[in-house]
Amino acid sequence: MTDTIKIHVLHTGLVKVDKALPFHGLYRNPLAFTGLVRSEANQVTLPVSSYLIEHPKGLVLIDTGWNKLVRTSNWRELGPQVQINTAYLPAGWAIDERLAALGYRPQDLDYVLLSHLHCDHVSGLKHVAAAKHILVSEPEWRVANRLPLVYLPHEWRGVNVQTYRYAQARVGPTGEAYDVFGDDRVLQVHTAGHATGMSATLARGGDGRYVLLAADVGYANRSWEEMLTPGICTNRKAAITSLGWVREMAHDPNCIEALANHNTTTDPHVITLTY
Numbered sequence: 243m244t245d246t247i248k249i250h251v252l253h254t255g256l257v258k259v260d261k262a263l264p265f266h267g268l269y270r271n272p273l274a275f276t277g278l279v280r281s282e283a284n285q286v287t288l289p290v291s292s293y294l295i296e297h298p299k300g301l302v303l304i305d306t307g308w309n310k311l312v313r314t315s316n317w318r319e320l321g322p323q324v325q326i327n328t329a330y331l332p333a334g335w336a337i338d339e340r341l342a343a344l345g346y347r348p349q350d351l352d353y354v355l356l357s358h359l360h361c362d363h364v365s366g367l368k369h370v371a372a373a374k375h376i377l378v379s380e381p382e383w384r385v386a387n388r389l390p391l392v393y394l395p396h397e398w399r400g401v402n403v404q405t406y407r408y409a410q411a412r413v414g415p416t417g418e419a420y421d422v423f424g425d426d427r428v429l430q431v432h433t434a435g436h437a438t439g440m441s442a443t444l445a446r447g448g449d450g451r452y453v454l455l456a457a458d459v460g461y462a463n464r465s466w467e468e469m470l471t472p473g474i475c476t477n478r479k480a481a482i483t484s485l486g487w488v489r490e491m492a493h494d495p496n497c498i499e500a501l502a503n504h505n506t507t508t509d510p511h512v513i514t515l516t517y
């Protein structure tokens with residue numbers, strides 16, 4: 243038993259998208275995020291983050307980055323979605339390669355928690371399919387298997403994905419969360435808007451200080467400073483509510499760090515909380 247919670251911020255890919263995808267409202271063309279009829283000058287390349295949490299009760303991975311297949315063919319992994327995302331995965335950046343560098347094998351993972359099932363978060367899932375539990379929220383699972391144009395179900399085909407239900411938790415924009423270890427320290431907080439069942443991860447230390455891994459509630463930390471929701475949203479109103487919650491959490495003095503998954507100025511690093 244250790245008396246700390248350690249969070250490794252990992253980069254498990256890069257994604258090139260139209261500038262309008264991260265920041266809705268900054269660009270006038272309502273379909274700009276698709277990248278269709280938009281030039282290379284409108285493209286930005288962002289990191290794709292995953293997070294490894296070493297908790298006294300188990301090892302948790304949040305999201306999985308890109309599959310190694312994108313190194314040879316974006317088309318085979320993404321199909322028509324290459325219109326929206328171009329994937330890059332430098333050598334050593336795949337999630338299983340990142341884990342190996344830290345001395346872990348996929349089967350050492352107690353939980354893989356998927357914030358949501360968009361391709362840049364779940365593409366690498368097959369590299370960690372040997373994990374003991376792979377979990378996503380029930381509402382996200384339901385929607386993702388019904389919208390094959392927005393999601394890529396082949397990315398989880400053949401993988402044993404289980405679902406959890408959000409419960410009343412007095413935290414988050416809707417007051418709903420899933421407590422992973424039942425100790426109130428690692429919570430998957432329901433943050434709908436960008437994706438229906440999306441969760442942000444709230445990691446809390448024994449001293450009340452916390453780290454918020456905000457998934458795609460905002461693409462960058464700038465998103466909650468300027469209240470810019472992502473270009474892709476299933477529910478814009480819910481997205482603004484979720485972003486407002488992240489903003490308040492990020493500005494709280496007890497917040498050690500709030501991290502947007504695709505923030506360009508976030509480098510890989512380690513954060514330690516007291517358990």
Ligand SMILES: [Zn+2]
Nearest residue numbers: 358360436458
């Ligand atoms: Zn997303």
